[in-house]
Amino acid sequence: MIPAFTLTRSMEIHVTRFAGEVAKEEKRPELMPFLLMARDTDGITSASAAGHLLGAREGRRQIAQRLLEQLERSGTLEAQGNEGFKLTEAGHEALKKEAVFIAERGSWEVWHTSDPLLPHNLIQLTDYSESKAFDEVRYDAPKRNTERPHTTLDALKGLPLAPIMGGQRQRIDDLPNNVERLTSKTGTLTWEVAKKSLSLKVGEKSFDLPAPELSHKATFEALLETAGLTSDWDTEAEVLHRDFANLPDESRRDMSEDITFARPVQLLDYGNFDQTTVRRIEINTRNHFDADAWAAWRLEDSIDEVACSRRFEAWCAQAAAPFAAFASLRLPSRAVLAARTRPVQTGAPLSAVAWNLTAAEDWNL
Template sequence: MELVFQRTLNIQRYRIIAEVARTQKRDELQAVLLLAQERGHVSAKMVADELLGNRPETVGKRLIQICFTHKLLLEKESNYYILTKTGQTALEKEKIFIPERGTWEIWVTDDPLWANALIQIKPFNETQARNEIKNQKGLKERCQDMQDIPNWLVKKLQGQIITPLADDRNAEYRFDELAEKGELVTPDANITATLTIGETSDLLFTGKIINKECHYQEQHPMTFQSAWHQILEQQNWLTRWRTQQEVLDVSYQDLSEQERASFHKDYPISKPCLTDLDIFDDTTINNIPIAPATQQDANHWAHWLLERDTNRYVLKGDFETMQNKVTEFFPDYEITFPEQSEFAQQLRPRAYWYLQAPLDWQI
């Protein structure tokens, strides 16, 4: 049995002025950091002599200054620098965060299924903005779209290193500074989250953002036991669920023939809710194992199975074998069956007696 929960993400799109650092592969800076790690410190002269083939010290100083500006190196003594924690991380990942200040477009969501909030980020072309003013709406209208950046979003982004959901390059971004206001524009994005919980829990995001396909999957920590218990509570099924046998007690009268035969039933669930994950769309839980709720339900169910299996000539001894096979489905109940002759009489349709009785009575 699997639990499948789904909903569409609530996505907002802002244009903001921000300082955002993007990871870049900078071999020349990596070489400086590696030298600092190997020697314990580094200087402009060391860089010029050992990395640049005795080029002028000013060239080495420029590389040192870039590393210092990006907080990869810390000045320890005059003209000597040591590796920082940020520099060590950059050396290990072979990527360096390079800050860029400008206007950015960000797509974000407050959906708890995507905890870091960032769906996508792109530099925004101001030429495009001027065209929008000219062709679509005036400056006054754009100003009306300026909104305070929500506190929840600032907390999610400020100072954090994030890989956007829809970034197929798995690039990392660090938000060093965010403006207080941003222009809220139409998101032009539709992404659905599907959480499938069974032996493992898989979270899948699919959809489009600016007409580009988005497909991302990851493992989720929600367990089947936890999710199923919450569903049992919400449906008021706790008293009907037998934990040891892992079956749901049901009434025989509420079952279709297929459900009686398979001992499984599909149940529609309205607005399921999971702890810390909020409300999902209506869903159906398929193939829930079921069992009779009462002795009477068990009797009706067993007799129905026996009747269904009576589809050939039953020879001497076969009827008892058929009964034993049926009772195996109901280990928690004492099932009794009539004698074969009596059961045969019960199975005859009423119309048979309306026709046969006059013949027997010769009337």
């Protein structure tokens, strides 16, 4: 089984202020009849709208015209010259949601970034109040840092999006050539691959996002590829082939290994991630020679009391169990192992393992 693991990275979130026009999606039931009429009649004029919807073809024609122009700015109607207005794709969507985008001119602060794991670039979009000129002079406000809009902000223009940090859908309709850049924020993406969980944390707030569709196994195998371990991975058995001689005792004993993937971990088209450690990856050997040596080591390592015949047989079975794919493992007998573990120097004390084996042999247990 592939262990669970988490991928993380930090991102820069640009903070920009600008004076322009932003449309917010709002429930406006009084405008729905105009969209319905445009849909059902394949077009609508100020005269037809005033006559059918406002009750006075001429007297309320100007009111109807203003409402139709407002719907045009919202993107739900498209002007057709002298033929009036026609419903757009956005208009059909507005009828389903019973909401339209209402444009508002003012001053705005937008947080934006670019990351392949995010559904879009818009993190947050809020209005803000300009400080009074008197206060700026009085308190010697610093000079504003104005520049061309960042490419991630430019890309947002005209897109109806729900900010990642929450709120109704909004759309930047008018973006000036020069905007004010403020100090950036830092966001942290956390992708818990096995749980198919992705979240963005900004400050103390965390926001859930749709996780990539890539499976846990496919993501892990892509991670192995970044470290050049693909040839060592047995995709069917889901174990990593390792050389017995190069393993620490803990890995030999547990048949698992912790592997650290150093930063930056470039994973497919998902960008670079921080250094990450995947713990307790199942391991095994790729050849019979290593299987014999590894099983013999595990057998000797398990001897922690007098090695009577019954216990020794059980230890042999446990030592050989991970290597069932290799037929006819050559495990040393109790007598051979007892002789192997005795000290070379005459009179030297026996180790605990040697004593447990020798005692069982001498007493024929």
